[in-house]
Amino acid sequence: xxxxxxxxxxxxxxxxxxxxxxxxxxxxxxxxxxxxxxxxxxxxxxxxxxxxxxxxxxxxxxxxxxxxxxxxxxxxxxxxxxxxxxxxxxxxxxxxxxxxxxxxxxxxxxxxxxxxxxxxxxxxxxxxxxxxxxxxxxxxxxxxxxxxxxxxxxxxxxxxxxxxxxxxxxxxxxxxxxxxxxxxxxxxxxxxxxxxxxxxxxxxxxxxxxxxxxxxxxxxxxxxxxxxxxxxxxxxxxxxxxxxxxxxxxxxxxxxxxxxxxxxxxxxxxxxxxxxxxxxxxxxxxxxxxxxxxxxxxxxxxxxxxxxxxxxxxxxxxxxxxxxxxxxxxxxxxxxxxxxxxxxxxxxxxxxxxxxxxxxxxxxxxxxxxxxxxxxxxxxxxxxxxxxxxxxxxxxx
Numbered sequence: 001x002x003x004x005x006x007x008x009x010x011x012x013x014x015x016x017x018x019x020x021x022x023x024x025x026x027x028x029x030x031x032x033x034x035x036x037x038x039x040x041x042x043x044x045x046x047x048x049x050x051x052x053x054x055x056x057x058x059x060x061x062x063x064x065x066x067x068x069x070x071x072x073x074x075x076x077x078x079x080x081x082x083x084x085x086x087x088x089x090x091x092x093x094x095x096x097x098x099x100x101x102x103x104x105x106x107x108x109x110x111x112x113x114x115x116x117x118x119x120x121x122x123x124x125x126x127x128x129x130x131x132x133x134x135x136x137x138x139x140x141x142x143x144x145x146x147x148x149x150x151x152x153x154x155x156x157x158x159x160x161x162x163x164x165x166x167x168x169x170x171x172x173x174x175x176x177x178x179x180x181x182x183x184x185x186x187x188x189x190x191x192x193x194x195x196x197x198x199x200x201x202x203x204x205x206x207x208x209x210x211x212x213x214x215x216x217x218x219x220x221x222x223x224x225x226x227x228x229x230x231x232x233x234x235x236x237x238x239x240x241x242x243x244x245x246x247x248x249x250x251x252x253x254x255x256x257x258x259x260x261x262x263x264x265x266x267x268x269x270x271x272x273x274x275x276x277x278x279x280x281x282x283x284x285x286x287x288x289x290x291x292x293x294x295x296x297x298x299x300x301x302x303x304x305x306x307x308x309x310x311x312x313x314x315x316x317x318x319x320x321x322x323x324x325x326x327x328x329x330x331x332x333x334x335x336x337x338x339x340x341x342x343x344x345x346x347x348x349x350x351x352x353x354x355x356x357x358x359x360x361x362x363x364x365x366x367x368x369x370x371x372x373x374x375x376x377x378x379x380x381x382x383x384x385x386x387x388x389x390x391x392x393x394x395x396x397x
Contacts, residue, residue: 014341016068024073025330038147040073045140052133076329083315095308096256100249202377203314204331210370211336213276213303219348222297228354248301255305265313269374273367275302280360
């Protein structure tokens, strides 16, 4: 690849990912998740195998677009399924475990890539990068088969062989007071419900903004900083940012569990915003010692705690409308990816390393904006609850 071809590949993938999110979540209303999720994994796996055989960048463009469409089923779809099985006071921890599992995967992906390139490069006349795509595909297929056999669908439709009849009934009845009862058929009334309530606007704006606090990790700013200032080996540049990932995992699990215990989501967003503001200031003050900059990059990983909490919060807010919940969850991730498609190009260019002055100023602004939209969502949710409570009190009189 040459010039901007790599950037184009990422942009095309992001376009497919954005386009596929809402349709994929709506398909979970029509096709059993036990069928849809593994089917999308198989499509992704086949396309991955295809990537190992390409001979032109144009072929990669096409494959990556459709991979984005297939991959977009997984993240928000999983949050939708979690919100279908668990009560509000149980959602934070489960969302945190899901988010942490992805972070743990990043710890091992680099090791896998290095091992594949070292040991398979040139084997059978294939480059190391081709073998990497083959192995990715090989890993994917058994997981898809596992999904067909094990995935439990939804509490109202589950036929999982490992659940007894009593357990299936319990999975549904225990949520009767927390979830919408009878599922409605898809119709244009869904668009009216979504667009005339505050939930879609508030939750979408919340993650579109707060999701950009993850820019420290998603753009590997610490790795770029270490490389730019010099004095560190390749192994150290790869290894030291793993500490930030570890902080992200611990923060996510602790904060998510705490939100279930206290039934309050907003403090986690305040915590991560303050952490990101503090980190940005430490990095902006360039005369600060190197140790303080290490500390800054590590505490900035608290931003990942907000991801699990935000989606658990949206599941809780929309619990009385199953279809709206699916649209809202998909839209949150969709708008965040719309912003993220251009945000790093503007504020986190590789040429801005090691200081990332524009990026740190943008991070402070995003963190302050997150505090504001967090208050807005908290206020609107509280107002909605009070309105419902007054309605039922008057109805009982």
